[in-house]
Amino acid sequence: MSYQRNSYSAVAEVDRSRRTYRQSLWFELRKAPPTALFGLFVIAFYVMIAIGAPWIAPYGESQVFSQPYGSWSNEHWLGTDQIGRDILSRLIYGARNTIGIAFVTTLLAFVVGGGLGLVASINRGWLDQLISRGVDVLMAIPSLIFALMLLSIFGSSALSLILIIALLDSTRVFRLTRAVAVNVAVMEYVEAAVLRGERVGWVMRREILPNIMPPLVAEFGLRFCFVFLTIAALSFLGVGIQPPTADWGTMVRENANMVQFAKFDLKAGLTPLLPATAIALITVAVNFVVDWFLHKASGLRDEY
Incomplete structure (x- = not known):
């Protein structure tokens, strides 16, 4: 009993x-302030669109119709692109591809950069110097130019895109993680755990990582925005996500010629701005949420 x-x-x-x-x-x-609520709503809306793309999109991602550069109509609410694909359907599928690849890339960058940063913060010897100098070399090269060079060598597949951008962004994550973890690694409770004979992995996971999570979570949101914009920029340049896979950056490049149709059909002229607006909206929304989280983590009194 x-x-x-x-x-x-x-x-x-x-x-x-x-x-x-x-x-x-x-x-x-x-x-929460109105800006944070707006950001949370936009992020939740984009996530639902990305998950339910096959059921929400009226047509297939690569389905081609007979009329290219079609105007807005009841059949195609946002018209068609240069080869006759439905713009609305590709915008919906583009949310899944662009946001999904950006999230996986950011997560991988934090696993690599954050892990190396924690290791370097504890082993303050030759290993720290070796990792830090290697990161300095990578950060000295402009990331966009370096990404273009690597993608031209290894190809523009989704896997190459994720690995290359994650490698380049892990350097920024490493610098932040090491900077905040070094201050925690010298605390008395960390030294006490080491003197008790705890393993390095246990000390990093149980003593250091929980105390540096607020800046890392904030950096995750900001880094996601940078990765998202980088993928869109690479796709706009033609070396990012490759057709027929829908991507917002590629859609801006493919439909840029429709701007000249604005004098004849205003709606058709606005078509290239739709994927650009989608990119800007998710970026602003994530920044709103990150700002709110930083305010909460700082311990400042709410004044909203």
Whole structure:
């Protein structure tokens, strides 16, 4: 009977903690500024569009129709592109491809750069110097030019795009992680864990990483924006995500000629601005959420 009472009390404690967490989350959302709520709404909307693209898009991603540069109509709400593909469908599929690749790339950059930064913050010897000097060399080369060169060598596949951009952006993540982790690594509780005989991995995971999470989470949001814009820029230059895969940067380049049609058909002239607006909107939304998170993590009093 005592075992059953202990089990019931443990379950009740878990339920209470879950309710408390949901209440605190709802309380924080209610106190969030309008900019943060707008950013969260835009991000949630984009995520739902990306996940449900096959069911939301009226046509296939690469389905071609007989009329290129078609105007807006009931059949094609945003018209067709230079070879007759539905613009609305490609915008929806572009959310999945562009945002998905940017998120995976950013996550990989943080795994590589963050891991190396934590290792360098503890091993302050030759390993730290070796990693830091290698990062300095990579950061000395303009990232966009370096990415163009590597993509021309290894090809413009999605895997190459993810690995190359993740490698280049991991250098920035490494510098930030090392800078904030070095200050934590000299704290007394970290030294006490080392003297207890804890392993390096345990110290990094349990003592250092939880104390540097706020700046890393904020950097993740900012780094996602930079990666997102880099992928769009590379696609606009023709070395990013390759056709027939839908991508917002590629769509801006492919439909740029439609701007000259604005004097005859204003809606058709606005078509190249749609993917550019989608890129700008997600970038602004993520920055709004990151600013709010930085304000909350700083411990400053809300003045909204």
